[in-house]
Amino acid sequence: SAISGATRAVLSFASVTAADAGSYDLVATGGGTSVTSLSASLVVSGEPIPLVPTGAQTALIPLVSGGEFRGRVEVGPFSTAGYGAVWGQPSIAGTTITVDAQLTAPPPGAVVPQVVQTLTNEYILGQLAPGSYQFVFEAWGQTVKTVSFSVFSLGTGVTPAGSGSISLTPSPVATNRFLGGTSVSLVATPASGYSFIGWNDGNTNNPRQVVVSA
Numbered sequence: 001s002a003i004s005g006a007t008r009a010v011l012s013f014a015s016v017t018a019a020d021a022g023s024y025d026l027v028a029t030g031g032g033t034s035v036t037s038l039s040a041s042l043v044v045s046g047e048p049i050p051l052v053p054t055g056a057q058t059a060l061i062p063l064v065s066g067g068e069f070r071g072r073v074e075v076g077p078f079s080t081a082g083y084g085a086v087w088g089q090p091s092i093a094g095t096t097i098t099v100d101a102q103l104t105a106p107p108p109g110a111v112v113p114q115v116v117q118t119l120t121n122e123y124i125l126g127q128l129a130p131g132s133y134q135f136v137f138e139a140w141g142q143t144v145k146t147v148s149f150s151v152f153s154l155g156t157g158v159t160p161a162g163s164g165s166i167s168l169t170p171s172p173v174a175t176n177r178f179l180g181g182t183s184v185s186l187v188a189t190p191a192s193g194y195s196f197i198g199w200n201d202g203n204t205n206n207p208r209q210v211v212v213s214a
Contacts, residue, residue, distance in 0.1 A: 002027075016042075021111065046107035048084060053103065055145040060135050062149040062179055069125040069151070069173055071135050075103065076118035082106030087121045095131055099123050100138040127174040150180035152212045164190040178212040185209055 003011070013020055026037040053075050061072040071090070076083070086102040103119065106112050130153045136146045154176045156166045169185040172178055187207040188196045198204040 021109065043111045046110065048082075048104035048107055050140050051083070051103040051105040052139045052142050053144055058137060058145045060137055060145055060147040062133075062135060062147070063122075064170070064173055064179060064182075065122070067171070067173060069128045069179070071097065071099065071123045071125055072120070073099065073101070073123070073137055074118055074120050076116075078105075078117045079114065080106065080112045081115050081117050082110060082112035083117055083119055085119045085121065087123070090123045090125060092125070096134045096136060097123075097125060098136040098138060100141060103139050127177070130177060150214075151177055152180055152214065153177050154184060154210075154212055156186070158188070162191065163194040164188060164196070180213055182212045183209060184212055 009026075011024065021042055023039040023041050025039045028035050028037075057075055059072075059074040061074070063070050063072055073087075075085075083106065084104045088100050088102070091098045091100075101121070128151050130151050132148065132150045134146055134148055137144050154168070154172065156168070156176060158164045158166065165188075167187045167189065168176065169187075170182070172184075178184060185207050186209075188199075190196050196206050199208065
């Protein structure tokens with residue numbers, strides 16, 4: 001509908017609000033005819049609002065990458081764009097690892113694309129010592145979700161010394177450290193003049209698959 005008093009070439013708003021959002025066009029008249037311009041869209045965005053997701057919306061995934069332990073956080077998915085995050089740094093106190101993020105959602109009335117968006121981040125936890133850990137994710141200081149995970153050291157050696165070597169796949173962190181539950185392939189390679197007989201528990205498979213646990 002026509003805007004009362006808007007008869008100039010420039011349309012100005014003294015203080016724009018969400019109610020002013022929409023499509024605008026110009027109708028020029030003269031000589032008994034009128035011409036309508038292409039539409040211009042006005043998008044009014046307010047301040048993003050703090051977001052504290054539910055535990056069901058959040059996934060916490062301990063993993064190994066780049067020769068160190070990491071904690072991956074996934075929040076979502078959301079059905080629109082416009083969500084944001086300031087992830088901060090992990091805090092490690094003993095065996096409790098806490099991360100606190102400032103997540104935001106689009107302001108009410110914001111016009112955002114209808115696309116699927118998931119907020120993700122990987123925190124570097126370093127070369128953790130063997131033990132049991134709690135990975136705690138917070139948003140704006142509120143605990144959202146906690147997961148437990150363990151780090152184990154897989155001891156390897158050959159007898160007699162110098163008679164060969166043992167390779168591990170995937171590669172461990174530091175001195176043969178793995179996340180609990182990791183499936184590891186062990187390959188024994190005898191040195192010249194030696195042959196593989198078996199493992200110290202009597203198993204003779206080479207390569208051999210083991211699951212790291214207590």
